[in-house]
Amino acid sequence: MGLLTDTLVCLRFWSRLPTPVLSGEKDPHAFPDFARVTRMLPVAGAIIGAVGALVLLAARGVGLPGPLAAGLALAALVIATGAFHEDGLADSADGLGGGYTRQRKLEIMKDSRIGTFGGAALVLSLGLRWQALVALDAMFGPLGAAAAIVAVAGLSRVAGLVPAVALEPARADGAAQAAGAPSTASFVIAIALSFVIAMVCMAAFTGPVRLLVAVVAAFAAAGVMTLIARRHIGGQTGDIAGASQQLAEIAFLLTLAATLL
Numbered sequence: 314m315g316l317l318t319d320t321l322v323c324l325r326f327w328s329r330l331p332t333p334v335l336s337g338e339k340d341p342h343a344f345p346d347f348a349r350v351t352r353m354l355p356v357a358g359a360i361i362g363a364v365g366a367l368v369l370l371a372a373r374g375v376g377l378p379g380p381l382a383a384g385l386a387l388a389a390l391v392i393a394t395g396a397f398h399e400d401g402l403a404d405s406a407d408g409l410g411g412g413y414t415r416q417r418k419l420e421i422m423k424d425s426r427i428g429t430f431g432g433a434a435l436v437l438s439l440g441l442r443w444q445a446l447v448a449l450d451a452m453f454g455p456l457g458a459a460a461a462i463v464a465v466a467g468l469s470r471v472a473g474l475v476p477a478v479a480l481e482p483a484r485a486d487g488a489a490q491a492a493g494a495p496s497t498a499s500f501v502i503a504i505a506l507s508f509v510i511a512m513v514c515m516a517a518f519t520g521p522v523r524l525l526v527a528v529v530a531a532f533a534a535a536g537v538m539t540l541i542a543r544r545h546i547g548g549q550t551g552d553i554a555g556a557s558q559q560l561a562e563i564a565f566l567l568t569l570a571a572t573l574l
Contacts, residue, residue, distance in 0.1 A: 323350055365459075408420075408552070442562060453518040468561070473535060524569075
């Protein structure tokens with residue numbers, strides 16, 4: 314019951330997918346206990362990714378070409394998550410790119426309006442992920458591209474936790490402060506589980522070396538975002554976590570699509 318509850322809590326927080334309320338849940342909409350529930354984030358992420366994977370396969374099944382199928386898959390994922398991580402990426406880009414002081418950067422990041430940096434970041438993120446899926450469809454077929462969507466959905470969300478593990482919250486009253494950090498045990502379990510899911514998903518389509526490099530690239534991208542946040546705002550926020558997830562997803566998909574590996 315505990316693992317199932319944690320999975321449902323992760324789905325409610327990281328997506329807009331409908332979830333049942335279990336009899337033992339006191340308050341299903343309470344802020345999650347990040348110290349514990351994040352151990353099941355890879356499973357919740359894989360479920361979210363399955364939405365995009367099914368849309369891609371359905372689109373290819375009715376005869377749509379790879380580029381259109383990949384675009385529809387991304388659209389389905391954005392809808393399923395309410396653009397949760399895309400919003401964090403846009404806010405982070407606007408704040409870190411447009412502010413001159415730490416306080417001003419945080420103020421801009423809290424502003425819901427999207428500026429030039431945020432708009433550019435969204436275009437680049439969606440464009441790179443779209444083209445990576447098109448390339449994977451060409452390399453591994455629709456099933457391989459769909460498997461990559463499921464694999465990266467869990468892995469990139471775990472990578473998005475890196476700032477919360479490595480840095481203190483940048484604000485005393487922000488979402489990052491309220492959420493807290495995953496416990497070491499939960500984070501290690503999440504990393505291991507996300508790798509296993511990715512390995513199972515991609516085993517039929519690529520070798521262990523390519524997959525391992527892609528995993529390392531994903532966490533390295535999140536690590537770079539973490540270092541940038543430490544330099545510019547001296548900590549982490551929910552937006553930084555969202556940006557880390559986006560960079561991790563891009564890095565994973567681009568590495569899988571790299572023909573030299």
